[in-house]
Amino acid sequence: MLLMAVLTAALLILPAFADTYILSVAILILYFAYLGQAWNVMMGFCGQLSLGHSLYVGVGAYVSAALFVHFGIQPWLGVWAAVLACMAAGAAIGVLAFRFGIGGVYFALLTIAFAEFTRIGFDHLRWVGGSGGFFLHVAQREFNDVLALRGSPAMFYYVMLVATVAAFVFCAWLLHTRIGYYWQAIREDPEAAQALGINTFRYKMLAIVISSGMSAFGGVFFAFYYNNLFPEQIFSMSRSIEIILGPIIGGIGTLFGPILGAAVLTVLAEGITELMAAFGWEIPGVKQVFYGACLLAVIVFVPRGIWPALARCLGLESRGKGPRDG
Amino acid sequence: MADTLLSVRAISKSFHGLRAIAGASFEVEEGHIVALIGPNGAGKTTCFNMIAGVFVPDEGEIRFAGGRIDGMRADQVCVAGIGRTFQLVKPFAGLSVMDNVIVGALRRNKHVDVARRKAQTILDQLGLTQKSDQPASALTLPDRKRLEVARALATEPRLLLLDEVMAGLRPTETDQMVAIFRNLNREQGLTILLIEHVMRAVMALSKEIHVLHHGELIASGSPDEIVRHPAVLECYLGEETV
Ligand SMILES: Nc1ncnc2c1ncn2[C@@H]1O[C@H](COP(=O)(O)OP(=O)(O)OP(=O)(O)O)[C@@H](O)[C@H]1O
Ligand SMILES: [Mg+2]
Numbered sequence: 001m002l003l004m005a006v007l008t009a010a011l012l013i014l015p016a017f018a019d020t021y022i023l024s025v026a027i028l029i030l031y032f033a034y035l036g037q038a039w040n041v042m043m044g045f046c047g048q049l050s051l052g053h054s055l056y057v058g059v060g061a062y063v064s065a066a067l068f069v070h071f072g073i074q075p076w077l078g079v080w081a082a083v084l085a086c087m088a089a090g091a092a093i094g095v096l097a098f099r100f101g102i103g104g105v106y107f108a109l110l111t112i113a114f115a116e117f118t119r120i121g122f123d124h125l126r127w128v129g130g131s132g133g134f135f136l137h138v139a140q141r142e143f144n145d146v147l148a149l150r151g152s153p154a155m156f157y158y159v160m161l162v163a164t165v166a167a168f169v170f171c172a173w174l175l176h177t178r179i180g181y182y183w184q185a186i187r188e189d190p191e192a193a194q195a196l197g198i199n200t201f202r203y204k205m206l207a208i209v210i211s212s213g214m215s216a217f218g219g220v221f222f223a224f225y226y227n228n229l230f231p232e233q234i235f236s237m238s239r240s241i242e243i244i245l246g247p248i249i250g251g252i253g254t255l256f257g258p259i260l261g262a263a264v265l266t267v268l269a270e271g272i273t274e275l276m277a278a279f280g281w282e283i284p285g286v287k288q289v290f291y292g293a294c295l296l297a298v299i300v301f302v303p304r305g306i307w308p309a310l311a312r313c314l315g316l317e318s319r320g321k322g323p324r325d326g
Numbered sequence: 327m328a329d330t331l332l333s334v335r336a337i338s339k340s341f342h343g344l345r346a347i348a349g350a351s352f353e354v355e356e357g358h359i360v361a362l363i364g365p366n367g368a369g370k371t372t373c374f375n376m377i378a379g380v381f382v383p384d385e386g387e388i389r390f391a392g393g394r395i396d397g398m399r400a401d402q403v404c405v406a407g408i409g410r411t412f413q414l415v416k417p418f419a420g421l422s423v424m425d426n427v428i429v430g431a432l433r434r435n436k437h438v439d440v441a442r443r444k445a446q447t448i449l450d451q452l453g454l455t456q457k458s459d460q461p462a463s464a465l466t467l468p469d470r471k472r473l474e475v476a477r478a479l480a481t482e483p484r485l486l487l488l489d490e491v492m493a494g495l496r497p498t499e500t501d502q503m504v505a506i507f508r509n510l511n512r513e514q515g516l517t518i519l520l521i522e523h524v525m526r527a528v529m530a531l532s533k534e535i536h537v538l539h540h541g542e543l544i545a546s547g548s549p550d551e552i553v554r555h556p557a558v559l560e561c562y563l564g565e566e567t568v
Contacts, residue, residue, distance in 0.1 A: 178432045191416060199399075
């Protein structure tokens with residue numbers, strides 16, 4: 001309880017003390033925590049493995065950026081279009097996969113395929129810059145305008161903090177409703193779930209639509225934070241992997257897992273980069289090797305993720321209340 | 327007197343040329359407890375799977391409460407009022423015993439709190455209360471069988487399909503289960519169709535028995551008639567203790 005209060009206070013006043021670098025790392029953590037939470041809805045709650053979540057981030061980013069650049073539509077409006085576009089994309093994939101009983105590995109492959117198709121499509125879409133990239137006009141950052149997503153890093157930090165907390169609360173609530181119970185039943189045993197009257201198609205669709213809609217906001221944030229979009233980056237498979245590593249390492253299906261995993265991974269990755277820089281080494285691919293090592297360590301030592309193990313140590317075991325929600 | 331709740335008419339099902347069920351017909355009256363028995367591989371579970379919407383029969387039709395249910399999905403069959411257990415138990419392993427049953431109870435109650443109370447009563451009934459916080463994966467096989475029953479009951483079915491839920495129980499436990507089903511039948515008017523090898527339970531519970539052999543229904547009748555039926559004695563009961 002006390003720990004929570006201290007943590008909350010620290011998160012709230014962080015921008016006042018942190019330098020730009022620390023703040024940028026904090027933003028990155030929140031960004032991955034948020035997207036990890038969104039991905040976790042599908043995989044952690046409902047058991048549907050998506051390896052193509054970069055699709056929703058990319059579509060969300062491009063839709064909001066295109067509306068802004070071409071029509072001057074502000075992101076607070078554009079985000080809704082982005083969410084709808086991503087939900088539609090998610091629904092299309094869901095119908096295709098779940099109607100025809102594509103699950104498991106094949107479903108995962110399908111999500112990769114869709115992300116790849118979309119990347120190729122955007123490579124040739126001149127309207128949003130094609131493979132040459134799409135750039136947002138960067139206005140001077142003298143005053144913060146949240147609705148326009150223009151302002152200081154501190155503003156971006158707070159935007160992402162609110163989004164991450166909102167996603168957490170939303171997911172915690174979902175998990176304790178009928179929807180959450182039904183998702184977990186489908187994850188544990190789809191046939192038994194169906195025998196209990198659960199329309200598995202409908203609930204899997206709900207999971208993919210909610211997850212893709214949530215991811216869209218991550219994309220909008222990305223677009224207005226970095227101000228440049230390249231299809232081969234934003235839609236790339238490695239981006240999808242980056243999104244899912246947090247929850248895997250933190251604890252799939254838990255609420256704190258995505259946040260903890262994002263924090264651990266980002267901090268360690270930044271640490272490695274710093275160390276390398278300090279020693280003046282330049283070895284490409286170190287980050288990837290490092291991710292691989294982290295994954296290996298987690299699989300070997302805490303197969304269900306860091307959070308479940310940590311919760312046990314802290315005596316926070318969920319007392320038969322919410323399943324696996326810690 | 328009683329109305330027909332379930333009627334199975336001339337259903338057949340083949341798997342890769344192998345006839346698992348060949349033209350079986352039988353009926354279950356509302357409020358009755360009916361048993362389906364027969365040697366291993368006779369097609370009993372296949373028959374359940376067709377009733378429960380897992381398989382569509384190749385031929386024939388199945389009616390429940392007057393309406394056709396063959397061709398419905400498993401979840402639609404459950405909503406229609408049929409609850410089933412799995413012979414090879416299928417607990418939601420990562421969820422607690424309580425949460426397993428809550429999932430079932432959410433069928434008729436939208437709110438988790440209401441479903442939890444409902445689940446609690448059912449866990450009490452089946453003697454699983456002490457284990458309600460344990461993960462289902464920690465249960466012993468007999469307890470997993472009880473959980474199967476609890477989950478199916480939580481959906482508040484009109485007809486309960488039980489697939490060998492007594493298997494592996496000790497005689498005293500079997501008697502407890504028998505008492506539970508008898509109570510549910512008497513007090514709530516629950517109709518039960520059960521597959522069972524434990525003849526002690528079959529004899530104690532059922533009003534009517536159907537015997538399957540090689541996918542065909544070879545006998546139907548009261549327990550007294552069945553234990554004296556020559557064909558049944560030859561292919562099935564002869565080798566078992568009655
Ligand atoms: N999904 C399936 N695919 C192929 N064959 C199947 C399938 N299900 C059942 N069978 C076959 O159908 C036949 C009947 O099996 P079923 O499980 O219905 O028997 P059963 O009467 O329930 O037997 P037991 O008492 O051993 O449970 C068996 O030969 C079995 O191998
Ligand atoms: Mg069987």
